[in-house]
Amino acid sequence: MPYRQLPQIQDLHRRFLDRLQHAQDDKEPRGLYEPIEYILSIGGKRVRPLLALIAARMFGDGEGLRAGMPVAMAVEVFHNFTLLHDDIMDESPLRRGQPTVHRKWDTNTAILSGDLMLIQAYGHLAESADPSRIPVLLNTFNRVATGVCEGQQFDVDFERKHHVTIEEYLRMIELKTAVLLGGALEMGALAAGAGQEDADHLYAFGRLTGLAFQLHDDLLDTFGEGAETGKLTGNDIIRNKKTFLYIKTLEALDAGEREELVHWFSHTPEDPAPKVARVTEMMRLRGIPELVAELRDDFQRDAYDHLEAVTGDSGWKAVLRAVAEGLLQRAS
Amino acid sequence: MPYRQLPQIQDLHRRFLDRLQHAQDDKEPRGLYEPIEYILSIGGKRVRPLLALIAARMFGDGEGLRAGMPVAMAVEVFHNFTLLHDDIMDESPLRRGQPTVHRKWDTNTAILSGDLMLIQAYGHLAESADPSRIPVLLNTFNRVATGVCEGQQFDVDFERKHHVTIEEYLRMIELKTAVLLGGALEMGALAAGAGQEDADHLYAFGRLTGLAFQLHDDLLDTFGEGAETGKLTGNDIIRNKKTFLYIKTLEALDAGEREELVHWFSHTPEDPAPKVARVTEMMRLRGIPELVAELRDDFQRDAYDHLEAVTGDSGWKAVLRAVAEGLLQRAS
Numbered sequence: 001m002p003y004r005q006l007p008q009i010q011d012l013h014r015r016f017l018d019r020l021q022h023a024q025d026d027k028e029p030r031g032l033y034e035p036i037e038y039i040l041s042i043g044g045k046r047v048r049p050l051l052a053l054i055a056a057r058m059f060g061d062g063e064g065l066r067a068g069m070p071v072a073m074a075v076e077v078f079h080n081f082t083l084l085h086d087d088i089m090d091e092s093p094l095r096r097g098q099p100t101v102h103r104k105w106d107t108n109t110a111i112l113s114g115d116l117m118l119i120q121a122y123g124h125l126a127e128s129a130d131p132s133r134i135p136v137l138l139n140t141f142n143r144v145a146t147g148v149c150e151g152q153q154f155d156v157d158f159e160r161k162h163h164v165t166i167e168e169y170l171r172m173i174e175l176k177t178a179v180l181l182g183g184a185l186e187m188g189a190l191a192a193g194a195g196q197e198d199a200d201h202l203y204a205f206g207r208l209t210g211l212a213f214q215l216h217d218d219l220l221d222t223f224g225e226g227a228e229t230g231k232l233t234g235n236d237i238i239r240n241k242k243t244f245l246y247i248k249t250l251e252a253l254d255a256g257e258r259e260e261l262v263h264w265f266s267h268t269p270e271d272p273a274p275k276v277a278r279v280t281e282m283m284r285l286r287g288i289p290e291l292v293a294e295l296r297d298d299f300q301r302d303a304y305d306h307l308e309a310v311t312g313d314s315g316w317k318a319v320l321r322a323v324a325e326g327l328l329q330r331a332s
Numbered sequence: 333m334p335y336r337q338l339p340q341i342q343d344l345h346r347r348f349l350d351r352l353q354h355a356q357d358d359k360e361p362r363g364l365y366e367p368i369e370y371i372l373s374i375g376g377k378r379v380r381p382l383l384a385l386i387a388a389r390m391f392g393d394g395e396g397l398r399a400g401m402p403v404a405m406a407v408e409v410f411h412n413f414t415l416l417h418d419d420i421m422d423e424s425p426l427r428r429g430q431p432t433v434h435r436k437w438d439t440n441t442a443i444l445s446g447d448l449m450l451i452q453a454y455g456h457l458a459e460s461a462d463p464s465r466i467p468v469l470l471n472t473f474n475r476v477a478t479g480v481c482e483g484q485q486f487d488v489d490f491e492r493k494h495h496v497t498i499e500e501y502l503r504m505i506e507l508k509t510a511v512l513l514g515g516a517l518e519m520g521a522l523a524a525g526a527g528q529e530d531a532d533h534l535y536a537f538g539r540l541t542g543l544a545f546q547l548h549d550d551l552l553d554t555f556g557e558g559a560e561t562g563k564l565t566g567n568d569i570i571r572n573k574k575t576f577l578y579i580k581t582l583e584a585l586d587a588g589e590r591e592e593l594v595h596w597f598s599h600t601p602e603d604p605a606p607k608v609a610r611v612t613e614m615m616r617l618r619g620i621p622e623l624v625a626e627l628r629d630d631f632q633r634d635a636y637d638h639l640e641a642v643t644g645d646s647g648w649k650a651v652l653r654a655v656a657e658g659l660l661q662r663a664s
Contacts, residue, residue, distance in 0.1 A: 032485040085447060089440040108421040108488065111443060115417060116481040118450050123474045126467065134470060135463040142455045149448040153364040156440070 003326035008319050012053045015065065016046060016072055023073070023120075035101045035113040036120070039080050042098045047327070048075040048180060052188030054320050055202055058312035060192030066129050067192040073124035074141065075184040081117035082148060084110055089156075118145075128191055137187055144183035151175025158242060169247050170211065178210025185320075194312065201306045208303035209324045215296040216328050218243040222280060223289050234276035240265045245288055252286040300328065335658035340651050344385045347397065348378060348404055355405070355452075367433045367445040368452070371412050374430045379659070380407040380512060384520030386652050387534055390644035392524030398461055399524040405456035406473065407516045413449035414480060416442055421488075450477075460523055469519055476515035483507025490574055501579050502543065510542025517652075526644065533638045540635035541656045547628040548660050550575040554612060555621050566608035572597045577620055584618040632660065 003009055024037040049072035056068025086092075087100040088110050094100060102110035125141055128134050154172040158164050186203035190196075221236045222245055236243050246265065250258055261282060264275050283289060303324065307317060335341055356369040381404035388400025418424075419432040420442050426432060434442035457473055460466050486504040490496050518535035522528075553568045554577055568575050578597065582590055593614060596607050615621060635656065639649060 029482060029485045029489055031489055032482060085443055089443060111417055111421060112481060112484055112488075115447075115450065116478065118447065119474060119477045119481065122454055122470065123478070126470045126474055131467040132464075135458065135466045138454065138458045138466060138470065142451060142458055145451045146448065146455070149444060149451065150361060150364060152444055153361045156444075157361055157363055 001322075003319070003322040006319060006322060008054075008057075008316070009050065009323070012050055012057070012065070013046060016049050016053065016069075016076075019069055019073060020076065023077075031105075031109065032113055032116060035084075035105055035109055036117055038104070039084055039095070039101055039113075039117075040077070043096050044080070046076060047323070048079050048184040049073065050323065051075075051181060051184040051206060051320075052191075054316055054323070055185045055188030055194075055312075056192040058192070058310070058316035058320075059189050059194040059198070061313075063129075064192045068188045070124045070127040070129070071137065071184070071187040071191045073127075074121045075180065075187070077117050077124060078121040078141075078145060078148075079180060081114050081121065082152070084114040084117065086152065088114075121145075130191075130193070133191055133193075136190055140183060140187050140190065144179050144187075147175040147179040151177070151179075164242060164247055166244070166247055166251065169242075169244055173214045173244075174207065174211060177214055178207045181210040181213075182206030189312070198310050198312060201310045204306040205303045205310070205320070205324075208299045208306065209327065212296045212299035212303065213327050215244055215292055215299070218245050219289060219292055219296070222283070234272065234280065237264075237276050237279045238268065238272045240268065245283060245292055248292060249283050249286060249288050252288065253282070257282060296328075300324070333654075335651070335654040338651060338654060340386075340389075340648070341382065341655070344382055344389070344397075345378060348381050348385065348401075348408075351401055351405060352408065363437075363441065364445055364448060367416075367437055367441055368449055370436070371416055371427070371433055371445075371449075372409070374428050376412070376428060378408060379655070380411050380516040381405070382655065383407075383513060383516040383538060383652075384523075386648055386655070387517045387520030387526075387644075388524040390524070390642070390648035390652075391521050391526040391530070393645075395461075396524045400520045402456045402459040402461070403469065403516070403519040403523045405459075406453045407512065407519070409449050409456060410453040410473075410477060410480075411512060413446050413453065414484070416446040416449065418484065420446075453477075462523075462525075465523055465525075468522055472515060472519050472522065476511050476519075479507040479511040483509070483511075496574060496579055498576070498579055498583065501574070501576055505546045505576075506539065506543060509546055510539040513542040513545075514538030521644070530642050530644060533642045536638040537635045537642070537652070537656075540631045540638065541659065544628045544631035544635065545659050547576055547624055547631070550577050551621060551624055551628070554615070566604065566612065569596075569608050569611045570600065570604045572600065577615060577624055580624060581615050581618060581620050584620065585614070589614060628660075632656070 020040060023040070024033045027033040052072040052075055053065065053068045056071065057064040060067045083095060084101050087095055088102045088107055092100050093103055100110075101113060105113075122138075122141070125137050126134065128137060151172055151174070154168070155176055158169070158172060182203040183206070185206040186199045189199045189202050194202075218236065221243075222234060224233060236245075242265070246261075250261060253261060261279065264279055269275055304321065307321060310317060352372060355372070356365045359365040384404040384407055385397065385400045388403065389396035392399045415427060416433050419427055420434045420439055424432050425435055432442070433445060454470075454473070457469050458466065460469060483504055483506070486500070487508055490501070490504060514535040514537070517538040518531045521531045521534050526534075550568065553575070554566060556565060568577075574597070578593075582593060585593060593611065596611055601607055636653065639653060642649060
């Protein structure tokens with residue numbers, strides 16, 4: 001069953017949206033709070049808060065939901081803050097099919113509303129039911145948030161660099177994507193009273209799933225069916241995006257072909273079809289898709305090993321596994 | 333004696349700069365941390381961290397410095413974060429006589445580095461020597477930081493509004509400036525073990541001093557000697573800035589003169605001298621400078637009453653009074 005249809009997920013999702021919906025009510029000045037309300041209302045899969053709530057339920061039983069909700073709010077508001085500021089930096093016109101905040105309002109509003117969202121994320125942490133847990137949650141949140149900013153800067157740096165190693169690339173996607181998935185689980189568990197060892201295993205599970213998900217995403221973009229992703233296949237190649245596939249291919253090629261690939265990635269031809277065809281051919285000939293799929297599966301296997309080691313409720317562990325499987329199938 | 337020459341202030345200032353100096357060492361990626369190092373190194377009076385450290389010494393004796401340092405770092409990093417993002421929004425080329433971060437690097441760097449500074453401010457809070465104090469510090473910091481963002485938005489809104497009341501204006505400067513001065517004192521005291529009542533009195537002292545300071549600053553800008561402020565007199569009038577003086581004058585005028593004042597503030601003539609002369613004349617004729625000076629003195633008197641009520645060390649209370657006097661004389 002797709003994880004979205006699990007009754008446990010549907011229940012947590014509904015409760016989370018209830019909490020999210022009125023968070024900006026009655027706050028002034030409206031010019032500051034309306035953009036926050038807007039970005040939080042235009043959807044998204046709410047994966048991070050669900051992970052936090054699942055981890056909290058895994059350790060907190062009936063009280064888990066109350067214990068995990070502040071963390072769920074904190075990670076979702078933080079994630080949307082990063083989207084808001086990233087959209088300014090990337091000059092993106094659309095987010096989830098809707099105008100971005102800096103387009104619907106203006107850049108200054110997007111900067112300031114984003115700043116306040118980051119403060120609000122910490123405000124939610126401070127609402128934790130058990131204040132004695134706040135110092136450890138604060139430390140974890142700071143570590144994760146710092147990592148996300150560092151990952152964003154590495155990504156910017158890579159755009160300008162000629163040579164990026166596989167290790168550097170993996171570190172970048174780890175920071176940019178994986179640590180927040182891991183952090184949501186770790187903090188959800190800690191908020192509900194889990195020990196650090198269990199929290200660490202959940203963090204590792206989230207982090208490795210995040211890495212697997214990113215590689216899966218890269219594969220789908222280049223080798224998936226358009227219908228599967230709702231996006232054009234080959235989009236990363238058209239946009240000269242230095243994905244894991246690209247870097248791995250570059251490593252595998254001999255000098256002449258390497259020059260050809262670098263050349264394809266140095267411009268954006270009017271008709272992208274021959275470029276996409278030739279680049280995917282180069283990738284296929286070197287067995288890159290299989291190689292990346294294998295690495296993805298390694299990450300996911302390691303992730304499940306960490307999940308196995310967690311001592312929390314087995315029913316909720318099964319739910320978590322279903323979520324990971326769902327993310328990797330894009331059945332979500 | 334000017335407060336900067338007090339041995340207690342010089343000692344705290346030196347220790348604070350020692351702590352500040354190496355906070356960004358060895359952190360990667362450098363493209364993210366160098367702008368932070370830069371903005372924190374180009375000076376400023378360090379008033380907010382000094383306030384936090386004085387309050388901590390007032391209650392923590394020998395341990396006060398260690399207890400107060402995380403708060404001192406948090407408020408200084410937070411304050412510089414607001415400057416960094418404000419400079420983007422205002423398109424300011426200079427800060428403290430040096431190029432702003434978005435000019436020296438670029439806007440995207442300034443956004444992201446600023447975001448990380450806000451996270452770092454919370455990181456410093458989390459370093460508090462007594463973890464049981466962290467929840468109350470976190471709540472106070474969130475309240476203050478939220479206020480500063482709201483104040484910034486009110487300021488933006490006022491630029492576009494025709495009519496701003498005195499109450500609205502005071503609320504704006506309270507949020508934009510005064511709450512962080514009060515918050516630095518409140519958090520410094522709380523970190524060193526003060527009770528909430530003493531912390532509240534210190535907050536009120538800082539808030540009222542901040543309000544008095546802002547009115548003093550407005551007065552100096554329009555009626556001070558250029559030599560006293562290092563700025564051109566009448567700068568606010570030339571820039572059509574709706575200060576307390578302007579709003580108060582508008583309230584006091586009859587309909588015909590009100591129209592004249594609004595007209596002067598609707599454009600920026602090539603030669604500003606006649607505009608400055610006429611506007612200051614209108615203000616003088618209605619006794620506005622005296623009225624504003626009186627309100628400033630009322631705020632400051634109330635501030636000293638709150639300081640009197642604080643139960644902490646009287647030597648450090650005298651130091652704090654000297655700082656407030658110094659700020660209001662601009663002898664600093």
